[in-house]
Each structure stands twice: as structure tokens, then as C-alpha cells.
Amino acid sequence: MVPIYYYLILSAILFSIGVGAFLIKRNIITIFMSIELMLNAVNLSFVAFAHHWHQVSGQIFVFFVMVVAAAEAAVGLAIIIAIFRTRSTLNVDSVDLMKL
Amino acid sequence: MTGSLNLWLIPLVPFAGFLVNGLIGRKLPKVLVSAIALICTLIPFLQVAKIWFQFSSITTPYIEHLGTWIWSGAFHADFDLQLDQLTMVMLLVVTGVGFLIHIYSVGYMAHEEGYWRFFAYLNLFMFFMLTLVLSENFLLMFVGWEGVGLASYLLIGFYFLKDSAARAGIKAFVVNRIGDFGFLIALFLLIARFGTLSYHEVFAQITQHPEWQGGILTAIALFLVLGATGKSAQIPLYVWLPDAMEGPTPVSALIHAATMVTAGVYMIARTHVLFDRSPLALSTVAIIGAATAFFAATIGLVQTDIKRVLAYSTVSQLGYMFLACGVTAYSAGIFHLVTHAFFKGLLFLAAGSVIHALGGEQDMRVMGGLRKKIPITFWTMTAAVFAISGIPPFAGFFSKDEILYQAFISPNSLGKTLWFIGLVTAGLTSFYMFRLWYLTFFGESRAAAHEEAEHAAAVHARSDTKLVLEAEHAHPVHESPAVMWIPLAILAILSVIGGWLGIPSAMGGHNEIEHFLAPLLGSPAAAANESSSLTLILASVSVLVALTGVLLAHILYKAKPELPAKLATQLRGLYTLLLNKYWVDQLYGAVIVTPLLLFSRYILKALIDRGIIDGAGFAAGTTTQGFGAIVQRVQSGNIRSYAGWLAVGAAVLLIAVYFGFTAHFSPQ
Numbered sequence: 001m002v003p004i005y006y007y008l009i010l011s012a013i014l015f016s017i018g019v020g021a022f023l024i025k026r027n028i029i030t031i032f033m034s035i036e037l038m039l040n041a042v043n044l045s046f047v048a049f050a051h052h053w054h055q056v057s058g059q060i061f062v063f064f065v066m067v068v069a070a071a072e073a074a075v076g077l078a079i080i081i082a083i084f085r086t087r088s089t090l091n092v093d094s095v096d097l098m099k100l
Numbered sequence: 101m102t103g104s105l106n107l108w109l110i111p112l113v114p115f116a117g118f119l120v121n122g123l124i125g126r127k128l129p130k131v132l133v134s135a136i137a138l139i140c141t142l143i144p145f146l147q148v149a150k151i152w153f154q155f156s157s158i159t160t161p162y163i164e165h166l167g168t169w170i171w172s173g174a175f176h177a178d179f180d181l182q183l184d185q186l187t188m189v190m191l192l193v194v195t196g197v198g199f200l201i202h203i204y205s206v207g208y209m210a211h212e213e214g215y216w217r218f219f220a221y222l223n224l225f226m227f228f229m230l231t232l233v234l235s236e237n238f239l240l241m242f243v244g245w246e247g248v249g250l251a252s253y254l255l256i257g258f259y260f261l262k263d264s265a266a267r268a269g270i271k272a273f274v275v276n277r278i279g280d281f282g283f284l285i286a287l288f289l290l291i292a293r294f295g296t297l298s299y300h301e302v303f304a305q306i307t308q309h310p311e312w313q314g315g316i317l318t319a320i321a322l323f324l325v326l327g328a329t330g331k332s333a334q335i336p337l338y339v340w341l342p343d344a345m346e347g348p349t350p351v352s353a354l355i356h357a358a359t360m361v362t363a364g365v366y367m368i369a370r371t372h373v374l375f376d377r378s379p380l381a382l383s384t385v386a387i388i389g390a391a392t393a394f395f396a397a398t399i400g401l402v403q404t405d406i407k408r409v410l411a412y413s414t415v416s417q418l419g420y421m422f423l424a425c426g427v428t429a430y431s432a433g434i435f436h437l438v439t440h441a442f443f444k445g446l447l448f449l450a451a452g453s454v455i456h457a458l459g460g461e462q463d464m465r466v467m468g469g470l471r472k473k474i475p476i477t478f479w480t481m482t483a484a485v486f487a488i489s490g491i492p493p494f495a496g497f498f499s500k501d502e503i504l505y506q507a508f509i510s511p512n513s514l515g516k517t518l519w520f521i522g523l524v525t526a527g528l529t530s531f532y533m534f535r536l537w538y539l540t541f542f543g544e545s546r547a548a549a550h551e552e553a554e555h556a557a558a559v560h561a562r563s564d565t566k567l568v569l570e571a572e573h574a575h576p577v578h579e580s581p582a583v584m585w586i587p588l589a590i591l592a593i594l595s596v597i598g599g600w601l602g603i604p605s606a607m608g609g610h611n612e613i614e615h616f617l618a619p620l621l622g623s624p625a626a627a628a629n630e631s632s633s634l635t636l637i638l639a640s641v642s643v644l645v646a647l648t649g650v651l652l653a654h655i656l657y658k659a660k661p662e663l664p665a666k667l668a669t670q671l672r673g674l675y676t677l678l679l680n681k682y683w684v685d686q687l688y689g690a691v692i693v694t695p696l697l698l699f700s701r702y703i704l705k706a707l708i709d710r711g712i713i714d715g716a717g718f719a720a721g722t723t724t725q726g727f728g729a730i731v732q733r734v735q736s737g738n739i740r741s742y743a744g745w746l747a748v749g750a751a752v753l754l755i756a757v758y759f760g761f762t763a764h765f766s767p768q
Contacts, residue, residue, distance in 0.1 A: 023747060
């Protein structure tokens with residue numbers, strides 16, 4: 001039986017990597033991936049707690065998060081394509097205007 | 101009494117005329133503009149005449165309720181019109197004289213710019229004046245009161261491109277405002293004391309409590325007097341009326357002689373129930389009246405502008421009316437108001453006719469010898485001059501004598517003094533009126549010599565505009581057209597016979613006007629045991645005084661025309677004092693206007709407005725801007741910096757939770 005804090009530590013590490021990458025990276029796609037990483041880190045802790053407390057609600061939350069992540073991916077990728085088409089770059093530092 | 105009297109028609113028809121002429125008059129031909137204005141004044145006059153003929157069958161006061169204006173708790177002010185004897189007299193004067201002056205204006209203003217504007221304003225004035233006299237409560241009266249002030253302002257400043265006219269309009273408005281302030285305070289006091297502004301409710305309360313004397317009633321009455329002194333040009337607020345002569349002459353006749361300026365007298369007569377309870381207020385009115393009558397008459401002695409002489413004469417005659425009200429002879433005051441409307445309206449219109457004949461000349465020093473050239477104007481003006489000078493049997497004699505008689509027999513301890521001042525003033529009045537008469541109509545024309553001098557000066561100055569003016573000026577002296585002299589003739593007849601309404605019984609008359617007004621204004625206590633010999637003696641004395649004035653004027657301005665100049669040099673001090681109108685304008689300027697302007701400029705404008713109010717605004721603006729400049733750095737547009745702030749925020753929250761700042765989140 002793996003103790004719950006193993007999962008939580010792993011989740012925290014994954015989340016921190018996600019936050020760090022989100023802050024450091026300039027490429028939009030990398031940033032996007034780091035967001036996914038954070039979401040999945042949270043998913044991991046949800047599942048871990050669900051198992052630990054024998055509560056099914058945690059797992060259901062995970063499904064919701066996945067659905068939201070999928071929708072977000074669809075919208076996010078569309079925005080990325082739009083940005084790339086108008087600016088020919090994926091560097092977020094050059095995307096500092098609300099205007100396209 | 102059958103059916104409604106439709107009092108509402110009387111003010112509203114002129115208002116309709118104002119709307120039509122004011123809104124589309126600019127595009128209408130002059131004939132149509134004058135037709136609208138005349139019809140909209142004629143209809144009220146016919147309506148008033150109709151009511152007059154059925155007056156005996158009307159139970160007075162007849163009140164017409166048109167709607168509720170303000171209704172707040174127990175207090176309510178309604179659109180109520182009222183008809184009683186006093187209103188009836190005022191209505192006849194206002195609509196009758198008003199209509200005549202409208203007719204006259206058609207001729208007088210024929211060549212003026214802004215013809216439609218003039219008639220729109222005149223109709224507006226009629227609307228407000230009729231509202232003033234018809235109202236059944238103080239508030240509606242105040243509406244009319246303010247409205248006539250507005251119309252007066254608009255008409256004084258009718259030639260608004262002329263600087264002096266614009267200034268005169270503003271002066272009239274501002275000085276009237278001081279009086280209106282007093283009126284307003286009186287209204288508030290009335291509401292506070294009686295809880296109503298309706299005449300009959302206020303007067304009923306006072307009548308039910310004979311023990312109420314002085315106190316707040318005096319305060320109300322004195323504030324009303326302040327209002328009246330503003331509107332009726334009495335000391336200390338008379339200064340605007342002489343300047344108001346900048347307006348077209350029909351305006352001076354209608355507003356500044358016959359109707360509007362008598363509103364103060366009307367108001368005191370209307371609220372006499374209140375004044376009767378306050379001997380102090382009555383004495384104030386009487387003293388103000390007598391002082392103004394004398395003071396203005398002395399200024400009138402030396403003025404050279406024909407309209408200014410008449411203006412000071414108006415102030416002086418209004419003083420008589422105040423004097424009458426002050427000795428509780430209200431009906432005598434109203435009687436003088438009526439005859440004054442006839443003869444002073446006529447004097448102004450005739451003066452206008454003279455000015456018209458001379459192409460705009462108002463200075464009496466360059467008139468003279470007009471008797472043969474404009475005979476109709478001469479004869480009508482003669483009637484008015486005799487009337488105002490109090491020569492029997494012209495109108496002014498009876499009304500002025502009634503006032504002097506009432507002052508003489510007044511129980512007021514000042515009665516005899518007031519009578520004496522009034523008597524001297526009567527002498528002054530006849531002097532300056534005959535001075536005007538002789539200077540204008542007799543002797544040789546002084547215009548030619550004057551014009552030559554002007555012409556030479558103009559050529560010398562090579563002023564083209566001046567030459568054009570001279571060319572206009574030089575057209576031959578001509579009698580006014582019929583549309584102008586017919587009103588003159590009607591008013592002349594009224595100036596002759598108007599006084600017969602109030603022939604005292606001692607002279608074989610019935611004093612109809614006093615009996616007519618008696619149910620409302622009451623007969624002065626002494627009227628019952630009127631002593632006929634006293635009446636006759638006093639009348640003879642005042643006729644003698646008036647004739648002395650005439651004689652003096654004759655000697656100075658007809659028999660020995662070189663004498664006035666000599667007198668002026670001999671009495672240089674007095675002459676300068678009078679010529680400069682006692683320097684009252686300068687005094688007001690130095691004591692009130694200049695300090696007020698300085699206070700406004702340096703304290704209110706520079707310190708309060710610029711410093712504090714603007715300063716506070718600027719301070720708020722700069723603070724916001726500075727704070728914004730700092731905070732806007734956060735909004736860099738850089739996504740990673742936003743993310744960084746987000747992370748920092750989340751970290752701070754986590755740390756807070758970790759260290760136990762969870763009070764708000766714990767479910768408990």
C-alpha cells in the first residue's frame with residue numbers, strides 16, 4: 001500500500017514544474033502544456049484523496065477537470081493559431097496588446 | 101350669477117399670442133404680427149368689459165379653481181383665480197391701457213428691427229401682469245410678480261446691441277431681485293405662521309383673531325414692503341426705474357408707468373388686512389412714500405431728458421400711492437393708481453410721439469416750438485400735464501387731493517407732516533411738468549442751431565456714421581400717424597374725466613370708486629364724518645400750490661428763458677446735487693456694488709472658486725492620476741508577469757492558510 005503522501009508529493013512536484021514552466025517559458029505552446037501539467041497534478045491529488053477516503057466525488061471531479069481541459073485545449077489552440085497567423089510568432093512577450 | 105366667468109381666458113390669451121409671435125413671428129409679415137398681438141390683447145379686454153357689465157350680479161370674491169399646483173401634507177397652493185372689486189379695477193386698467201398702448205406700438209415700432217420680438221414680449225408681459233392681479237394666493241401672485249420683472253428686463257434691454265440698454269436691463273433685474281427676496285421671505289413667513297398662502301384663508305385667520313398685533317405680522321408686512329419698494333421703485337430701490345427708460349417708449353408707458361410699477365401698490369392694498377394690524381409697517385410705507393415722492397420730484401426739476409423727467413415723476417407719483425396706503429387710505433391709493441395710469445401712460449406716449457416726430461431726439465434743450473408742428477400731440481399732452489399737476493377738474497386733481505386729504509386727517513401722528521411733504525411735492529410736480537411743457541412746445545425751436553453745431557462737428561470729425569445719423573435725423577418734423585394719435589386722444593379724454601370717478605361729496609360728487617372698493621378695502625374711518633369745509637380748504641390750498649408751480653415754470657421757461665441758467669449758476673451746489681440725482685447711484689456703487697464686486701472677484705472667485713473648489717477638483721484629479729501611474733505598471737500586457745502575480749497571490753494565500761488565517765473560510 002503506497003501511502004497517500006507519496007501521491008501528494010508527486011502531485012506537488014508536478015504542479016511546481018507546471019508553475020515554473022508557465023512563468024519561465026516564452027513559447028505559447030509550452031505554456032499551454034504547463035497548464036495541462038498543473039491540471040493533471042491536481043487530478044492526481046483528487047484521485048489520491050478519493051482513494052484514501054473511499055469517496056467517489058473526487059473521481060467525478062477529475063472527469064470534470066478533464067472535460068474542462070479538453071474544451072480549454074480546443075479554444076486555446078484556436079487562439080494560438082489565430083495569434084500565429086497574425087504575428088508569425090509564438091513568443092508571448094511580443095503579444096502584449098489586446099488588439100490583434 | 102350664471103355660468104363660469106372664464107377668468108382663465110384673460111391671462112392665457114395674451115400668452116397664446118406670445119407663443120405664436122415668439123415662436124414663428126420672425127417669419128410672419130408685420131401686419132400679421134401686429135394683428136395677432138392686438139387681438140390677443142383685445143380679447144381679454146372684451147372679456148373684462150363683459151364681466152364689468154355683469155359685475156353687480158356676481159357674488160364676490162368669485163374664485164375660479166383651475167387645478168392644484170403644490171400639495172404637500174396640509175399645505176397646498178392652487179391655480180386659483182379670483183375676481184373682486186380690486187381685481188376688477190386693476191383688470192380694467194391693465195387690459196384697457198394695455199390695449200391702447202399695443203395699438204400705439206404698431207405705429208411707434210413700425211420701422212424697428214425685431215418687431216415680432218417686441219410684440220411677443222408685450223403679450224408675455226400682459227400674461228404675467230394679468231396673472232399677478234387675478235391670482236388668489238401669494239404664490240401665484242409671486243409668479244406674476246417675477247414674470248413681469250422678466251418681461252420688463254427683456255423690454256428694457258430690447259435694443260440689446262446698445263450697451264447702456266443692456267446694462268439698464270440688468271440693473272432693473274438685479275435691483276428688483278433684492279425686492280423679490282423680501283417678497284420671498286414674506287412668503288416663507290406666511291407659510292410658517294398660517295400654513296397657507298391663499299388670500300382668503302390668511303385673511304380669515306387674521307380677522308378671527310383681533311388680538312394679533314405687530315410681531316410676526318409686522319415682519320411679514322415689512323418684507324412685503326421691501327418687495328413693493330423694488331417693484332414700485334421706491335426708496336431705497338428706486339434707482340432702476342430712471343435707467344429703464346432705455347427701453348422703447350411704449351414699454352416705458354405700459355410697464356414703467358401704468359401697470360407693472362403699480363404692482364407694489366396693488367400688493368399692499370391686496371394684503372391690507374395684514375398691514376392694518378401693524379402700525380409700524382404702515383408708518384414705514386407712508387414715510388417711504390412721502391420721502392420718495394419729494395425726493396424724486398426734486399430730481400425731476402433739473403433733468404433734461406424728456407423721458408427721465410417722466411421717469412422721476414413716475415417714481416414721485418408712486419410715492420403718493422404709497423403714502424395713501426400708509427395712511428390706510430387704500431382706495432385713494434388705487435384711485436390715484438388708475439388716474440396715474442391714464443395720465444402718465446399718456447405722458448409717455450405723447451413724449452414718444454414727440455421723440456418720434458424729432459427722429460429720436462430726447463433732449464428737451466434742443467426741442468421747443470413744437471406746438472404748431474405737432475398739434476395733436478400738443479393738445480393731448482396738455483391734458484396730461486394739467487392732470488398730473490392737479491389742476492381741477494382734470495383726473496390728477498381728485499386722486500391727489502384725496503390722498504392729501506386722507507394724510508391730513510389720518511390719526512397717525514405724522515399725518516400733518518406727510519400732508520405737508522405731499523403738498524410741497526405737488527408744487528414741485530406742477531413746476532417740472534410745466535417746465536417740460538414749455539421747453540418742448542413753446543418758444544422757438546432750438547433744434548436748428550443744435551443741429552448745425554452737431555453737423556459742423558460731424559464734418560469736422562469726418563465721421564461717416566455720424567453723417568448718416570444726421571441725414572436720418574434731419575427729416576422734417578411730422579405729426580404721428582393715426583394709429584399713434586388715436587390712443588393718445590382716448591387717454592387724453594380719460595385723463596380729463598377719469599378723476600370724476602372719485603369726486604368727494606364735499607364737491608357734489610359721490611366718490612364712486614371709494615364706494616365701489618369699500619366692501620373690500622373698507623372706508624377709511626374718517627370718511628364717514630367727512631368734513632366738507634376741510635375738504636374744500638385743503639383742495640384750495642393744493643390748487644394754489646399747483647398754480648404757484650405753474651407760475652414759476654411760466655416765468656422761468658416762457659417769460660424769461662435766460663433766468664434758469666442764472667439760477668443754476670447762483671445755486672450751483674444745489675443744482676449739481678440735483679443734476680447728479682444726489683449721487684445715489686454713485687453712493688450705491690461705492691457702498692454696495694464695488695465691495696460686492698471686489699468680494700466676488702477676490703474672495704469668491706479667486707479664493708473660494710479657484711482656490712478651494714477648483715483646487716479640490718484638481719487635487720482629486722492629480723491624486724488619481726498619480727496613483728494610476730503607479731498602478732498601471734502592473735498592467736504591462738506581459739502575460740508572464742500576470743502569471744507571476746497570480747503565482748505570488750496564490751502563494752500568499754497558501755501561506756496565510758498555513759499560518760492559520762482561516763477565520764473567513766472555516767465552515768464551523
